[in-house]
Amino acid sequence: MSMAAKQARGKKANDAIFATNSRAQEAARTYGKENVLIGTVGSILDENGDIVFLKVVEDEFRNLPRNEYIAYAPIEGLPEFIEACKQECFSESRPNAYIEGIATTGGTGGIHHLVHNYTEIGDKVITADWHWGAYKQICADNGRELVTYPLFDEAFEFNFPALEALTLELAKIQENVLIIINTPGNNPTGFSLCESDWDKVLDMSKNLVANGKNKVIIGIDVAYIDFSGEKEEVRRFFKKFENLPKEILGVACYSISKGFTMYGQRVGCMLGITSDAEVAQEFFDINQMTSRGTWSNINRPAMRTMANIVHDPEKMKQYEEEILGYSKLVEERAAILEEEGKAIGLPMLPYMGGFFVTIPSDAPAEVTEELMKEHVYLIPVSRGIRVAVCSVPKRQITGLAQRIYDAMKRVGQL
Incomplete structure (x- = not known):
């Protein structure tokens, strides 16, 4: 029996991004975050793998007057x-x-x-x-x-x-x-x-x-x-x-x-x-x-x-300096993946900016499941594999193209 109205019956959230991220976080707790590559959710992580909160933003947020919070x-x-x-x-x-x-x-x-x-x-x-x-x-x-x-x-x-x-x-x-x-x-x-x-x-x-x-x-x-x-x-x-x-x-x-x-x-x-x-x-x-x-x-x-x-103006200057640094960091990570991918013939959709790079694939779920065996967590999307370059440190981005390429070969994609 359903108590829901007709237009609401059968609705269910199946969010692959957060489900995969949960598996990745559990793996990090089990094996140590340095041994797990998490390229799932679109948040900037620094080179230590910690989520970024711009300092000027954090300082301003934490020091608001009491009434501004409530x-x-x-x-x-x-x-x-x-x-x-x-x-x-x-x-x-x-x-x-x-x-x-x-x-x-x-x-x-x-x-x-x-x-x-x-x-x-x-x-x-x-x-x-x-x-x-x-x-x-x-x-x-x-x-x-x-x-x-x-x-x-x-x-x-x-x-x-x-x-x-x-x-x-x-x-x-x-x-x-x-x-x-x-x-x-x-x-x-x-x-x-x-x-x-x-x-x-x-x-x-x-x-x-x-x-x-x-x-x-x-x-x-x-x-x-x-x-x-x-x-x-x-x-x-x-x-x-x-x-x-x-x-x-x-x-x-x-x-x-x-x-x-x-x-x-x-x-x-x-x-x-x-x-x-x-x-x-x-x-x-x-x-x-x-x-x-x-x-x-x-x-x-x-x-x-x-x-x-x-x-x-002074806070804005600090903000722009901080955001520029992290923007360049994301660009550098994407560039490593692109350059290494191009060198081995890994297909990749055109990247011009943003948090994500996508590798086209006819079997994205199979490829990402294969990568999870190596503690590499990426997101399967329709006809592709999404890599959150915003969240993967450069030391882990290095060699990732090869790992994706090898996983695609193992499941018959290349």
Whole structure:
């Protein structure tokens, strides 16, 4: 017998990432963490294998006034936090547009609100085939369907024709077309759209809304933006969201989980970018209301911590020095894996930044199970093996490509 409503029956969370991480942690306790390679969860670990908490962030967080830890925050978020998110998300490339912000439970909360408020029950939502698995769960839990296009063409470049074909097909049956693009530093591949790729996406959107029948909402999941290259360079594409038709709404889903190393605090901000004042006000109103109806308000101390740092030049200088150091560390780890993989012919999807590198595979579960025999814990994803280079020390990254290659051979993959 089921007591659940029809739409809830049969739901069950099967999160391979956290399940595999639990096995990895148990192995580390049994055999010693120096003998176990854990490349599972997307958190930065230092070269000693300890989770990173930026010093300037930790100091600010631990020394807040008492009331900042316990008082409620406004539903839409602290005003200083929203402005800090605009500053950090866009930096020198803030679009000349109407921009409204709503605090969310991490970047995930912004994705949820996009699906909930900009599509109808039964609608389809577009993203790439290589995507974070929670997108599908968010859509399904809201009565929507996630549909995908192949991210890469045969040359492993952005497959814009595939996105265009799927978008035009969907526009025939839906007024609103929601496209979620995880860039820069796509999870799980590390791929990023270049500026010419963005030109194609926005030109397509402009041509589509010119018919007077459709509206396009572009959700940009920028969770890994602080680990995807030089700060200003990876943000330049935001300027392209200026002067767009009012039927195109850009929404950056920004998170302080990665850049401010406060993963478990669950704080982010969705930033709506539009040329129309009414659309901006609607964005604020409907997403604030949905926040009230889901989590009410979010973590005040984390918001205050981030805002205090961003609005203090000296603290901001310390922050940027720290984050740059760890960003370079992640890049160095990825480079070791790439170089060693290339030398032995290990296939690898294009990596440009972010926390993860992915090796394509037709049998990812079998390969990762084989690697676990050697106390190597990686994540099987659809058609690939995800390596969290953010969390694996360089001494363990060295030689990992060979270990993956050998495991793939043993299970008949190479």
